[in-house]
Amino acid sequence: MAGLEKKSTAFDDENLSGRSQKLFFDITEEENFTYYGNHEVDFNKRIEIDCEKLDGNQLNQKIRDALRDGYGSVVIKNPGAKHALGVGILNKLNLIFEGSLGYFGVGCIDGPTVRINGRVGWSCAENMMSGKVVVENNAGSCFGAALRGGDLIVKGNAGARTGIDMKGGTILIGGNAGAYTGFMMQRGRIIVCGDVSANMGDSMYDGIIFVGGEPKSLGTDCVEGEMNEHEVRWLEQKFKNAEIETKVPASKFKKYVAGRMLWNYDNLEPAEKKGILG
Amino acid sequence: MCGIAGVINKKKNVNVGEQMSLMLQGIKHRGPDSTGYAMYGKPKKDGFILRFKVSENVAEQSSSKAEDPEDLKDRKKQVDAIMKTHGAKITKQSNSTPYAFRYEFTYKSENLEELAKAIETVENTEILSIGKGLELIKDLGDATTVADQYGLNKFMGTHGIGHTRMATESDVDIKSAHPYWAFPYQDVAVVHNGQLTNYWGNRRILERSGYRFNSNCDSEIIAVYIADKMAKGIDLEQSMHDSLDELDGVFTYIVSTKDQLGMAKDHMAAKPMVIYEGEDIVACASEEVAIRNIFPHEIKTYDPYEAEVKVWQV
Numbered sequence: 001m002a003g004l005e006k007k008s009t010a011f012d013d014e015n016l017s018g019r020s021q022k023l024f025f026d027i028t029e030e031e032n033f034t035y036y037g038n039h040e041v042d043f044n045k046r047i048e049i050d051c052e053k054l055d056g057n058q059l060n061q062k063i064r065d066a067l068r069d070g071y072g073s074v075v076i077k078n079p080g081a082k083h084a085l086g087v088g089i090l091n092k093l094n095l096i097f098e099g100s101l102g103y104f105g106v107g108c109i110d111g112p113t114v115r116i117n118g119r120v121g122w123s124c125a126e127n128m129m130s131g132k133v134v135v136e137n138n139a140g141s142c143f144g145a146a147l148r149g150g151d152l153i154v155k156g157n158a159g160a161r162t163g164i165d166m167k168g169g170t171i172l173i174g175g176n177a178g179a180y181t182g183f184m185m186q187r188g189r190i191i192v193c194g195d196v197s198a199n200m201g202d203s204m205y206d207g208i209i210f211v212g213g214e215p216k217s218l219g220t221d222c223v224e225g226e227m228n229e230h231e232v233r234w235l236e237q238k239f240k241n242a243e244i245e246t247k248v249p250a251s252k253f254k255k256y257v258a259g260r261m262l263w264n265y266d267n268l269e270p271a272e273k274k275g276i277l278g
Numbered sequence: 279m280c281g282i283a284g285v286i287n288k289k290k291n292v293n294v295g296e297q298m299s300l301m302l303q304g305i306k307h308r309g310p311d312s313t314g315y316a317m318y319g320k321p322k323k324d325g326f327i328l329r330f331k332v333s334e335n336v337a338e339q340s341s342s343k344a345e346d347p348e349d350l351k352d353r354k355k356q357v358d359a360i361m362k363t364h365g366a367k368i369t370k371q372s373n374s375t376p377y378a379f380r381y382e383f384t385y386k387s388e389n390l391e392e393l394a395k396a397i398e399t400v401e402n403t404e405i406l407s408i409g410k411g412l413e414l415i416k417d418l419g420d421a422t423t424v425a426d427q428y429g430l431n432k433f434m435g436t437h438g439i440g441h442t443r444m445a446t447e448s449d450v451d452i453k454s455a456h457p458y459w460a461f462p463y464q465d466v467a468v469v470h471n472g473q474l475t476n477y478w479g480n481r482r483i484l485e486r487s488g489y490r491f492n493s494n495c496d497s498e499i500i501a502v503y504i505a506d507k508m509a510k511g512i513d514l515e516q517s518m519h520d521s522l523d524e525l526d527g528v529f530t531y532i533v534s535t536k537d538q539l540g541m542a543k544d545h546m547a548a549k550p551m552v553i554y555e556g557e558d559i560v561a562c563a564s565e566e567v568a569i570r571n572i573f574p575h576e577i578k579t580y581d582p583y584e585a586e587v588k589v590w591q592v
Contacts, residue, residue, distance in 0.1 A: 080567065080570050080574075081565070081566035081567045081569075081570050082567060083565075083567070099576050100566060100570075100576065100579070102565060102566055102567055103565070117576075118576055119566065119578070119579050119580070121550075121552070121565065121566055122550060137578055137579075138578075138579070138580045138581065140550065140552070140581050141547060141550065141581060156580075157580065157581075159547065159581040159583070160546075160547035160548075160581075160583070160584055161547075178547055178581075178583050178584060179545075179546070179547055179583070179584040180546075180547075197583055197584060198545075198584070
């Protein structure tokens with residue numbers, strides 16, 4: 001906390017009660033400035049959890065119990081495409097799902113590295129803050145909705161509205177993406193190695209969409225931009241890290257950006273803001 | 279939010295009743311009000327199978343009111359008399375409830391429209407399906423409840439579709455439950471998840487052409503729309519493609535005929551659908567958990583894209 005001064009806010013005169021934002025971020029009371037659900041874990045400590053007879057809540061509780069006990073590697077057997085598995089993990093963790101997830105898988109996470117050896121349903125990794133999620137098969141619609149940071153990778157195809165409302169981070173799709181990809185995106189990057197369906201980047205405020213194939217059509221406010229060599233190198237690195245082989249080299253990818261000045265943000269990514277606060 | 283599912287087994291008869299029951303039970307959270315099945319057994323060479331109801335289920339959650347049991351018996355007698363008058367000979371009959379009946383019958387013609395219209399002149403009587411192989415069963419409750427009630431867990435056949443309904447546009451009753459039979463076409467049924475925004479306009483057009491509507495449920499129009507297209511000689515796949523432009527709204531639907539199963543998704547891709555295509559079986563559903571109930575091992579599934587139509591053959 002050193003170097004930061006407590007600033008007056010508009011809320012100072014209000015009589016707040018309960019777990020308010022004021023108390024949560026009060027830097028003069030360090031004991032209150034904790035990150036809920038954060039545990040020291042050892043990546044060499046491994047546990048397997050069989051999800052066959054568990055529902056989403058029960059499995060998520062077991063993952064939290066494992067974190068509390070210091071397990072840094074958690075393997076989930078038989079996830080069976082159930083909904084809302086692995087959500088709300090605010091910790092470093094090596095999490096592996098031996099199968100497919102249903103809706104809202106690994107949503108609202110901050111920090112874990114997740115590998116899903118299967119497919120994911122709608123809204124995978126929604127609101128992810130940081131970390132890395134790799135999906136080995138296909139993804140449903142709203143993949144990475146409202147993503148704020150981290151890397152979200154799918155080796156196969158992704159559905160409609162991929163990256164809708166995203167505010168940071170990177171989504172990498174090895175195959176094709178559906179209609180309205182990048183709809184209302186405000187920041188961050190989407191990379192689609194294959195083709196994209198209609199209305200790509202519709203109503204986008206900011207951010208970049210890289211496409212290896214062809215978009216069927218561009219949405220309102222989305223225009224083609226000019227790729228620079230830094231971006232080509234960045235793409236090459238992303239493909240290498242994700243172990244994705246593309247049909248065309250990174251230099252042949254096309255870049256799409258917002259065509260109008262619709263935003264009024266500062267220059268910090270949400271993850272960077274969190275770094276300063278921490 | 280409703281749940282839809284379909285399964286087609288290529289070139290073999292299996293326990294499709296159990297398959298559908300398991301799939302629909304997997305998505306019962308998407309629609310707790312009613313469950314419906316449209317399943318296809320071995321097609322009859324001679325005669326037809328008729329499923330009809332003469333009243334509603336008046337269980338606690340129902341929007342319907344109880345009727346005098348004698349009225350129900352009287353309506354059944356009227357149906358029997360009408361069939362006799364029209365030369366339809368009932369060869370087998372059974373019922374699982376006081377209001378829903380299954381008949382096997384022979385008839386002089388392949389055109390059943392006149393007979394169907396006559397049967398539906400009986401008060402509160404609705405034909406659920408007529409076909410060579412189609413049997414359409416729908417009632418209040420979840421998939422297991424309906425399957426147990428009607429003995430569907432041993433239904434042998436090739437394919438089927440089903441629906442778990444959350445009532446939003448109309449009442450909690452059997453007539454608003456899916457699937458819908460494409461009156462008066464044999465062996466055609468539809469299940470739908472979504473909302474149609476130009477329902478009333480299209481309904482008026484189809485009613486002027488002589489089609490009947492039994493409910494105010496927007497989904498019924500898809501079955502009638504497909505029936506109208508097929509009456510004009512347009513095949514199933516093209517009819518479904520046409521529907522994407524002519525029916526407005528957000529929807530995904532599954533349609534089945536005596537030897538085909540098809541799915542269509544609207545231009546916005548707003549409603550979910552997951553498909554598994556195996557060598558000898560294709561299964562599709564609103565959620566993968568439904569498919570997983572018949573494939574416990576890992577399988578490769580995918581979401582169809584917007585404005586996509588797919589048709590599979592038995």
